[in-house]
Amino acid sequence: MATLDSKIPSGPLEKKWEKHKFDSKLVNPANRRKYTIIVVGSGLAGASAAASLGEMGYNVKCFCYQDSPRRAHSIAAQGGINAAKNYQNDGDSVQRLFYDTIKGGDFRAREANVYRLAEVSSSIIDQCTALGVPFAREYGGLLANRSFGGAQVSRTFYARGQTGQQLLIGAYSGLCAQIAAGTVTMFPRTEMLDLVVVDGHAKGIVVRDMVTGKIEAHAGDTVILATGGYGNVFYLSTNAKGCNVTATWRAHKKGAFFANPCYTQIHPTCIPVHGDFQSKLTLMSESLRNDGRVWVPKKKEDCGKPPGEIAEEDRDYYLERKYPSFGNLAPRDISSRAAKQVCDEGRGIGSTKLGVYLDFSAAIKRLGENVIRERYGNLFDMYHKITGEDAYKVPMRIFPAVHYTMGGLWVDYNLMSNLPGLHVLGEANFSDHGANRLGASALMQGLADGYFVLPYTISNYLVTQAGKKVGTDHPEFVKAIEEVKARTEKLLSIKGKRSVDSFHRELGLLLWDKCGMGRTEASLKDALAKIPKIREEFWTNVNVLGDGNDLNQSLEMAGRVADFLEFGELMCLDALERRESCGGHFREEFQFEDGEAKRDDEHFAHVAAWENVGEVAKSVRHIEPLNYENVHLAVRSYK
Amino acid sequence: MSDTLNLTLKVWRQKNAGTPGKFVEYPAKNIPTDCSFLEMLDIVNETLVQQNIEPIAFDHDCREGICGMCSLVINGVAHGPERATTTCQLHMRHFKDGDTIYVEPWRVGAFPLIKDLIVDRSSYDRIQQAGGFITARAGSAPDANSVPIPKQNADSAMDAAACIGCGACAAACPNSSAMLFVAAKVSHLALLPQGQPERTRRALKMVTTMDKEGFGNCTNYYECEAVCPAEIKSSFISMLNREYAFAAVRDGVSVI
Ligand SMILES: Cc1cc2nc3c(=O)[nH]c(=O)nc-3n(C[C@H](O)[C@H](O)[C@H](O)COP(=O)(O)OP(=O)(O)OC[C@H]3O[C@@H](n4cnc5c(N)ncnc54)[C@H](O)[C@@H]3O)c2cc1C
Ligand code: SF4
Ligand code: FES
Numbered sequence: 001m002a003t004l005d006s007k008i009p010s011g012p013l014e015k016k017w018e019k020h021k022f023d024s025k026l027v028n029p030a031n032r033r034k035y036t037i038i039v040v041g042s043g044l045a046g047a048s049a050a051a052s053l054g055e056m057g058y059n060v061k062c063f064c065y066q067d068s069p070r071r072a073h074s075i076a077a078q079g080g081i082n083a084a085k086n087y088q089n090d091g092d093s094v095q096r097l098f099y100d101t102i103k104g105g106d107f108r109a110r111e112a113n114v115y116r117l118a119e120v121s122s123s124i125i126d127q128c129t130a131l132g133v134p135f136a137r138e139y140g141g142l143l144a145n146r147s148f149g150g151a152q153v154s155r156t157f158y159a160r161g162q163t164g165q166q167l168l169i170g171a172y173s174g175l176c177a178q179i180a181a182g183t184v185t186m187f188p189r190t191e192m193l194d195l196v197v198v199d200g201h202a203k204g205i206v207v208r209d210m211v212t213g214k215i216e217a218h219a220g221d222t223v224i225l226a227t228g229g230y231g232n233v234f235y236l237s238t239n240a241k242g243c244n245v246t247a248t249w250r251a252h253k254k255g256a257f258f259a260n261p262c263y264t265q266i267h268p269t270c271i272p273v274h275g276d277f278q279s280k281l282t283l284m285s286e287s288l289r290n291d292g293r294v295w296v297p298k299k300k301e302d303c304g305k306p307p308g309e310i311a312e313e314d315r316d317y318y319l320e321r322k323y324p325s326f327g328n329l330a331p332r333d334i335s336s337r338a339a340k341q342v343c344d345e346g347r348g349i350g351s352t353k354l355g356v357y358l359d360f361s362a363a364i365k366r367l368g369e370n371v372i373r374e375r376y377g378n379l380f381d382m383y384h385k386i387t388g389e390d391a392y393k394v395p396m397r398i399f400p401a402v403h404y405t406m407g408g409l410w411v412d413y414n415l416m417s418n419l420p421g422l423h424v425l426g427e428a429n430f431s432d433h434g435a436n437r438l439g440a441s442a443l444m445q446g447l448a449d450g451y452f453v454l455p456y457t458i459s460n461y462l463v464t465q466a467g468k469k470v471g472t473d474h475p476e477f478v479k480a481i482e483e484v485k486a487r488t489e490k491l492l493s494i495k496g497k498r499s500v501d502s503f504h505r506e507l508g509l510l511l512w513d514k515c516g517m518g519r520t521e522a523s524l525k526d527a528l529a530k531i532p533k534i535r536e537e538f539w540t541n542v543n544v545l546g547d548g549n550d551l552n553q554s555l556e557m558a559g560r561v562a563d564f565l566e567f568g569e570l571m572c573l574d575a576l577e578r579r580e581s582c583g584g585h586f587r588e589e590f591q592f593e594d595g596e597a598k599r600d601d602e603h604f605a606h607v608a609a610w611e612n613v614g615e616v617a618k619s620v621r622h623i624e625p626l627n628y629e630n631v632h633l634a635v636r637s638y639k
Numbered sequence: 640m641s642d643t644l645n646l647t648l649k650v651w652r653q654k655n656a657g658t659p660g661k662f663v664e665y666p667a668k669n670i671p672t673d674c675s676f677l678e679m680l681d682i683v684n685e686t687l688v689q690q691n692i693e694p695i696a697f698d699h700d701c702r703e704g705i706c707g708m709c710s711l712v713i714n715g716v717a718h719g720p721e722r723a724t725t726t727c728q729l730h731m732r733h734f735k736d737g738d739t740i741y742v743e744p745w746r747v748g749a750f751p752l753i754k755d756l757i758v759d760r761s762s763y764d765r766i767q768q769a770g771g772f773i774t775a776r777a778g779s780a781p782d783a784n785s786v787p788i789p790k791q792n793a794d795s796a797m798d799a800a801a802c803i804g805c806g807a808c809a810a811a812c813p814n815s816s817a818m819l820f821v822a823a824k825v826s827h828l829a830l831l832p833q834g835q836p837e838r839t840r841r842a843l844k845m846v847t848t849m850d851k852e853g854f855g856n857c858t859n860y861y862e863c864e865a866v867c868p869a870e871i872k873s874s875f876i877s878m879l880n881r882e883y884a885f886a887a888v889r890d891g892v893s894v895i
Binding site: 553 | 682700724728730754763767768771772780784788793828831
């Protein structure tokens, strides 16, 4: 078994980061421009890292698949970003944010990382404000806050319902300044298709120019992946259409361990699926649960009636009933499962019976429509555009949907993979959210990684690489380019009968069914038997039209779907091996009588990190034990 | 169950910038009224693949109206007929059975065509790089509450900052002007105390770059405001004009 050294610094929890920063190596400012750093991704994690490293004087190359770095999917985050500022004087602290995050993650995250995240959270709000992020303010001019699931304090900062957009525009504008200064070179519409490893170190990437089709390589002293999550493996998710696992999967196949792929988050408040044509799902921010009440009819017979005709006493406000102290703000995994339960009981609403109400009438009565409009106007508008319904008048219909992935490439305390030279940030790594992420914590983590962690830790690796530059003429680069070209040609040459999309949908439906909100040994074994067959058919019957020397969206998607078809298998394998329920991973065999998730701390208080050895089915499971020295492992209760 | 429509599409197809393009007619059959315009194109593309015809290329990503990647001129209107709505959020319930729909790319000289309905909007990025930022190194920021900002200023800044950078403003403008976009960017930062030190420099550099990229002048048609999915108000253009005039005077440049 390989050694997974998490490199957690010694000493008391509150002193670890301070100590580590002091112990870290430094690169002299005059020497920094000699190092080339490759950053793949321009979302909150990638843009903040690229901009910060550029400011420090490194020579940065940044890549994204959209036409502009400002369009990374971070832009779609609505609700907000957490920070332990305690501006509301309601008892928040670094310790409390740390504890909430560990508990929210169902005790499956690393203490030291989470503590550091809570520690730097305050600086993120300062930094973003300085960059011109127009956070919501009170009449006195000070910053406003709201609450999110899994917390009993108001620590979430927001910019209307467009927090991700505003944070990304902030990070993007910083990136623009560095592009103008010449420290960062930006490569939009450029997709990473492979990682290049030389003598066991990540030294570069192979990319395809999505406009000209040219396949070429870039060499650097270290490679940073900030390529987001893999939720699109389910086909339908709240992710953007282009979100993919390709960058991390390719790195995995070159030696980087993939940690906890089965930890996927199903968000409780999304607009329900309404047809086979559906191409993606839309989230309604969790912040809505501050003022919306979730309910279904008590009696099955009432489910077909218009909501207004169902009397108050015939409604089951099931979250308030089951979790009186957190109520509608229970964490995501718990709220999602509760929705599934009532629908399984036949009490779901809407044409598919896969839906529950999110009702604002009480809040509108209490606060007035104007206040609700001010808080959530754009979300209500979006809901109206998609469904044609007015949520000021009738309750929203919502249902859980795949939203976020806690799993990702394994990294140590320096955010470096087991594969030396490969750093992984943001949603692409596995690090801070354990088995379930709390709302408003992903934006925090992405920016923490990029602004305040990596710029300190990266030098620990860089100092070991002085004088070890390799160029793209190195045989490993030449080989990697040839492999990518061959794969591209193969995809274009099959010319079978089925579209790329049809395979993606088939895989997605299977995974949602077998490895979605509830998983069992039987369902997972079934999926594991079926995925290789879909994959096999894909490689013999997919029809990718057009050629490779041109903009070709089918070809782009084909490459991504091919990787999802391999990755999906690892996800099920991980879900099968984790014989417990925790956070977003709910194994139906492991639950308490009241349906709550039953962890098995004795056998599974660890990170599972998978090594690729060729065939996915033969992947090797390594573990990193999680040692809790500061929190007491407890059954998570939100009652 | 939603109703369905049968439509005729006239879609602009063009292999690349160097090859002339043309409208090609495709039927769009059994389109559910609940699906979005892009989902309608997905359905059409699926049938094209079955006939071994290369699918229609169009830009899109988030499909929830926020990334600014989608960009189609639908029946002559950028982002189509619905007010304050991106193409990806336009739903087919706004069309009628039997309709013929023309689908074209943004037609702006400063957005060169790449393929079919996809154009190159990197000129907007270059305008932003010219000065659309506040220089604030990570680690050097003061406490976020150390500078209170009156709520109405923060709200106005947010109104401007909501721009999604889609380019519809330039596509709708008879002069292909990018004024609404630049106005949104300049105003967002000019309205905040943090934006003051670089305020004049920013306005000058962004406007100069806009001109250099080949966008036209604003002659107050306000077509931009009518199509803008983020509801950026044309009053920000007046604000930009003031910013620019002030900056130009300070810089000793004459304004025409
Ligand atoms: C609808 C929605 C709402 C959300 N709301 C919230 C919220 O309110 N609060 C919160 O904290 N979190 C929220 N989240 C989660 C959060 O937004 C994301 O986890 C986070 O923004 C991810 O940031 P990132 O930088 O890691 O990745 P992303 O922003 O996804 O960026 C990925 C980058 O990698 C690039 N890339 C990917 N693959 C490749 C490749 N192969 N080659 C080249 N480039 C590539 C992309 O172009 C992009 O630039 C939300 C998520 C969604 C989907
Ligand atoms: S101003 Fe409006 S139309 Fe122009 S780029 Fe911004 S959002 Fe698009
Ligand atoms: S696809 Fe993102 S705004 Fe339309």
